[in-house]
Amino acid sequence: MRKEMFNHEITIIRDTYRRLLRRHARTNLIKLTNKTHPADLAIVFRYFTEDEQSQTFALMRDDEHTAEFLTELDEALVKDLLQKESSERIASIIEKAPANDQSDILGALSVERSQSVIDLLKQEEQEELAEIMGYPEDSAGAMMTTDVFTLHEGTTSGNAIKTLQDQEDAEMVFYLYVTDDDDRLVGVVSLRALATTPSDTKLKDIMIKRVHSVRPETDQEEVARVVAQYNFLAVPIIDPDERLLGIVTVDDVVDVIREEATEDFLQMAGAGKDREILLKSSWENARARLPWLFASWIGGIIAASLIGAFEHMLESIIVLAAFIPVIIGMGGNIGTQSSTIIVRGIATGRVDVGGELKLILKEMRVGLILGVLYGLLLGFFADFSFEDAPSNLGIVVGLSICASMLLAATIGTVTPLILRKLDIDPAVATGPFVTTSIDILGVLFYFVIAGSILVF
Amino acid sequence: MRKEMFNHEITIIRDTYRRLLRRHARTNLIKLTNKTHPADLAIVFRYFTEDEQSQTFALMRDDEHTAEFLTELDEALVKDLLQKESSERIASIIEKAPANDQSDILGALSVERSQSVIDLLKQEEQEELAEIMGYPEDSAGAMMTTDVFTLHEGTTSGNAIKTLQDQEDAEMVFYLYVTDDDDRLVGVVSLRALATTPSDTKLKDIMIKRVHSVRPETDQEEVARVVAQYNFLAVPIIDPDERLLGIVTVDDVVDVIREEATEDFLQMAGAGKDREILLKSSWENARARLPWLFASWIGGIIAASLIGAFEHMLESIIVLAAFIPVIIGMGGNIGTQSSTIIVRGIATGRVDVGGELKLILKEMRVGLILGVLYGLLLGFFADFSFEDAPSNLGIVVGLSICASMLLAATIGTVTPLILRKLDIDPAVATGPFVTTSIDILGVLFYFVIAGSILVF
Numbered sequence: 001m002r003k004e005m006f007n008h009e010i011t012i013i014r015d016t017y018r019r020l021l022r023r024h025a026r027t028n029l030i031k032l033t034n035k036t037h038p039a040d041l042a043i044v045f046r047y048f049t050e051d052e053q054s055q056t057f058a059l060m061r062d063d064e065h066t067a068e069f070l071t072e073l074d075e076a077l078v079k080d081l082l083q084k085e086s087s088e089r090i091a092s093i094i095e096k097a098p099a100n101d102q103s104d105i106l107g108a109l110s111v112e113r114s115q116s117v118i119d120l121l122k123q124e125e126q127e128e129l130a131e132i133m134g135y136p137e138d139s140a141g142a143m144m145t146t147d148v149f150t151l152h153e154g155t156t157s158g159n160a161i162k163t164l165q166d167q168e169d170a171e172m173v174f175y176l177y178v179t180d181d182d183d184r185l186v187g188v189v190s191l192r193a194l195a196t197t198p199s200d201t202k203l204k205d206i207m208i209k210r211v212h213s214v215r216p217e218t219d220q221e222e223v224a225r226v227v228a229q230y231n232f233l234a235v236p237i238i239d240p241d242e243r244l245l246g247i248v249t250v251d252d253v254v255d256v257i258r259e260e261a262t263e264d265f266l267q268m269a270g271a272g273k274d275r276e277i278l279l280k281s282s283w284e285n286a287r288a289r290l291p292w293l294f295a296s297w298i299g300g301i302i303a304a305s306l307i308g309a310f311e312h313m314l315e316s317i318i319v320l321a322a323f324i325p326v327i328i329g330m331g332g333n334i335g336t337q338s339s340t341i342i343v344r345g346i347a348t349g350r351v352d353v354g355g356e357l358k359l360i361l362k363e364m365r366v367g368l369i370l371g372v373l374y375g376l377l378l379g380f381f382a383d384f385s386f387e388d389a390p391s392n393l394g395i396v397v398g399l400s401i402c403a404s405m406l407l408a409a410t411i412g413t414v415t416p417l418i419l420r421k422l423d424i425d426p427a428v429a430t431g432p433f434v435t436t437s438i439d440i441l442g443v444l445f446y447f448v449i450a451g452s453i454l455v456f
Numbered sequence: 457m458r459k460e461m462f463n464h465e466i467t468i469i470r471d472t473y474r475r476l477l478r479r480h481a482r483t484n485l486i487k488l489t490n491k492t493h494p495a496d497l498a499i500v501f502r503y504f505t506e507d508e509q510s511q512t513f514a515l516m517r518d519d520e521h522t523a524e525f526l527t528e529l530d531e532a533l534v535k536d537l538l539q540k541e542s543s544e545r546i547a548s549i550i551e552k553a554p555a556n557d558q559s560d561i562l563g564a565l566s567v568e569r570s571q572s573v574i575d576l577l578k579q580e581e582q583e584e585l586a587e588i589m590g591y592p593e594d595s596a597g598a599m600m601t602t603d604v605f606t607l608h609e610g611t612t613s614g615n616a617i618k619t620l621q622d623q624e625d626a627e628m629v630f631y632l633y634v635t636d637d638d639d640r641l642v643g644v645v646s647l648r649a650l651a652t653t654p655s656d657t658k659l660k661d662i663m664i665k666r667v668h669s670v671r672p673e674t675d676q677e678e679v680a681r682v683v684a685q686y687n688f689l690a691v692p693i694i695d696p697d698e699r700l701l702g703i704v705t706v707d708d709v710v711d712v713i714r715e716e717a718t719e720d721f722l723q724m725a726g727a728g729k730d731r732e733i734l735l736k737s738s739w740e741n742a743r744a745r746l747p748w749l750f751a752s753w754i755g756g757i758i759a760a761s762l763i764g765a766f767e768h769m770l771e772s773i774i775v776l777a778a779f780i781p782v783i784i785g786m787g788g789n790i791g792t793q794s795s796t797i798i799v800r801g802i803a804t805g806r807v808d809v810g811g812e813l814k815l816i817l818k819e820m821r822v823g824l825i826l827g828v829l830y831g832l833l834l835g836f837f838a839d840f841s842f843e844d845a846p847s848n849l850g851i852v853v854g855l856s857i858c859a860s861m862l863l864a865a866t867i868g869t870v871t872p873l874i875l876r877k878l879d880i881d882p883a884v885a886t887g888p889f890v891t892t893s894i895d896i897l898g899v900l901f902y903f904v905i906a907g908s909i910l911v912f
Contacts, residue, residue: 010808039685047808165652191647196621228714229495231707233689250706251687254713258684261717262800268721269796270789277797278806282821289793289826296789297830300782301837307778308842314777318770321777322763325895326756328781332788333726333752333891337745340725341733344718350734352466352503365738370745374753381757386764435789439781 042072141216144246158199299436338412367409597672600702614655755892794868823865
């Protein structure tokens with residue numbers, strides 16, 4: 001329901017565009033573009049053919065609206081769209097965007113292309129852009145806005161309001177940042193505080209002094225966490241001398257949180273980390289998904305070799321083969337549950353450093369509880385439904401399920417914790433490792449248990 | 457690195473508390489609490505023993521700081537903490553919170569307990585709370601702030617600033633909402649626009665007229681999407697007569713996005729949807745994770761029965777058993793990849809209604825590409841490593857992997873799309889259904905293919 005409402009609007013805009021494009025209704029197309037929110041236009045473009053995309057883009061003006069549209073557009077589409085455009089037009093559009101958005105748009109182009117656009121910008125813009133592009137991708141520096149409103153701590157609130165009124169640039173003013181004689185960030189004043197104090201009060205008397213700030217090299221996930229934790233609208237970025245470099249605003253943080261969640265989802269499922277994967281070709285899709293499947297293939301041939309080694313046991317008790325899927329399946333599933341809970345817990349800060357052992361023991365307990373339960377269930381099933389089977393089959397199968405589930409819960413918990421210790425993103429490697437190792441170990445335990453109980 | 461920085465601060469606060477609690481240093485404990493951000497305190501509480509929790513809480517004042525702390529605290533901990541408190545103290549604390557936070561805190565208590573607290577509140581607060589609590593959980597109405605700043609469209613910007621300065625209540629003022637003679641919401645004015653226009657300009661001349669609003673029954677995910685899409689700081693909520701009921705602010709939206717992502721993660725892995733699962737006991741954990749494992753168990757016994765039915769074929773070609781794990785494993789993994797991509801695409805609005813067929817065909821192509829690749833790889837492996845096996849084993853295994861992967865990619869794509877059509881949250885049921893059905897169908901296809909190629 002709720003999603004259809006949203007899709008409904010997008011569908012209307014798309015259909016209107018299509019109708020106007022068919023009729024080559026130039027004036028109406030320009031009007032429609034001006035009326036449509038850049039973020040909506042960016043979504044509509046996903047459903048356009050390449051031809052519809054270039055026709056629409058050709059009619060767009062080199063203004064702020066178009067710059068914002070490019071900022072919102074998927075990187076894959078920006079790449080296709082700008083490939084056919086002159087460097088002059090690109091420069092003339094992105095000149096209207098703030099430096100962090102310029103950097104995002106240029107990131108979709110080839111290095112040479114991007115450089116030829118940069119060369120066309122004003123000296124001052126080039127410098128600002130160079131600074132932003134100098135920070136690592138996904139860092140606070142790469143996403144910061146440098147248009148920040150700062151005032152000296154000795155300014156009166158009345159003068160601050162006047163200066164604010166003259167300021168045209170600083171687009172999203174939430175807080176006034178206050179500096180001392182050495183240009184260091186010493187406090188922050190909310191617009192509300194400013195508006196509600198007598199005009200001769202000095203900023204240093206109404207500012208909040210403990211300002212939570214981050215460094216430009218801080219990872220964007222950490223920035224997002226600070227903003228979410230303290231309900232900030234913006235977080236300041238300072239250099240080692242505590243001088244204000246810029247701010248990261250909450251709207252960019254919202255995007256980061258959504259994007260990081262999507263990347264974690266895809267990585268946990270071994271489907272790469274490209275959140276635009278739905279826009280990519282089947283070949284590109286296959287390539288992104290190949291590595292995890294390769295891990296799973298390796299696991300599979302090891303399991304096959306293991307079963308091959310136990311061929312003689314299988315020959316005499318053929319029914320053992322029937323329970324291979326359920327033993328590795330139940331193990332795989334409980335392992336996925338454990339690893340998902342831990343990986344997500346690490347991402348949201350719920351898994352603290354120091355409490356690992358307690359966590360592992362708890363997950364092992366969960367594995368044991370569920371292992372005993374499903375071991376009993378499967379043991380009874382094995383005894384009752386396979387009547388020509390050896391009398392101890394139920395015990396073998398029950399014990400194996402229990403062992404496989406206990407083991408899987410443990411591996412699912414320990415793996416992400418170890419990866420974090422090694423400074424590897426737990427979301428990347430946990431999925432493949434957990435399911436593959438359970439395929440192998442589940443089979444191994446099963447045959448070892450069967451060997452010691454059934455064959456004397 | 458980055459996470460350790462954050463954890464480091466929390467660890468310092470926690471250790472300081474522990475030291476002071478041991479020494480019963482009352483005055484210092486009170487000072488520390490006042491100095492600690494409520495959100496930090498809420499995290500520190502996760503690592504306290506029950507005794508440390510009650511001691512610390514006993515020293516907290518009945519003020520806004522404590523109310524905010526309770527709002528930030530995990531529901532499970534709120535429940536434990538307030539169980540021992542008098543209704544009077546709870547009422548005296550939550551009185552300081554806005555109605556939406558009051559409703560959250562009371563939601564952790566039993567119905568009777570919650571009612572006894574409500575009875576102690578002022579009549580006016582009771583009414584406001586009743587309104588909020590009347591909206592469905594996870595709706596815009598349940599999370600809205602009713603303290604909104606509205607002015608008539610005829611007000612001059614100078615008078616608006618004056619009124620704003622007298623206003624103490626509306627805590628997070630980002631925009632001024634403008635109403636007409638019938639009290640309908642007709643526009644919005646940013647604080648910036650207000651500050652930068654001559655004081656005799658009427659609001660109706662500077663307001664933005666097309667206001668994007670939602671209804672109180674709108675799901676919180678849709679609200680989050682609107683805020684994220686248009687970079688809003690707040691979104692107004694209106695009734696059928698277009699009268700303003702309240703606003704949802706971006707800080708609450710940030711929480712929703714994080715929480716929804718966590719819930720989707722857990723649901724996809726069949727681990728329930730309780731984002732506080734790490735705080736729960738092993739028993740509660742086991743209970744939350746039981747249902748998916750039951751689906752997997754059912755799938756397992758069906759697969760076992762199927763293999764039992766093909767016992768005679770297995771008896772003559774025992775090596776067939778060796779490839780069961782890899783065939784269902786590779787299928788399961790590619791199915792998980794497909795379903796994750798689709799489920800996440802639906803959640804983020806990247807999978808539009810209408811493009812389903814194209815999407816299914818594309819995923820089938822990916823399944824086929826990867827199926828052929830890994831089929832060849834596995835076929836060669838089977839032929840070379842199992843020398844006493846029938847000569848066509850490689851073909852059987854290769855074809856089966858290919859079929860299993862093609863099938864799995866298809867099921868993984870189709871299942872969430874069908875669930876969406878049926879208005880069921882795709883994250884809930886996709887995981888169990890996809891892996892279970894591939895366990896069964898993978899085995900079935902494998903033996904049917906083996907039967908038609910190997911046995912005449």
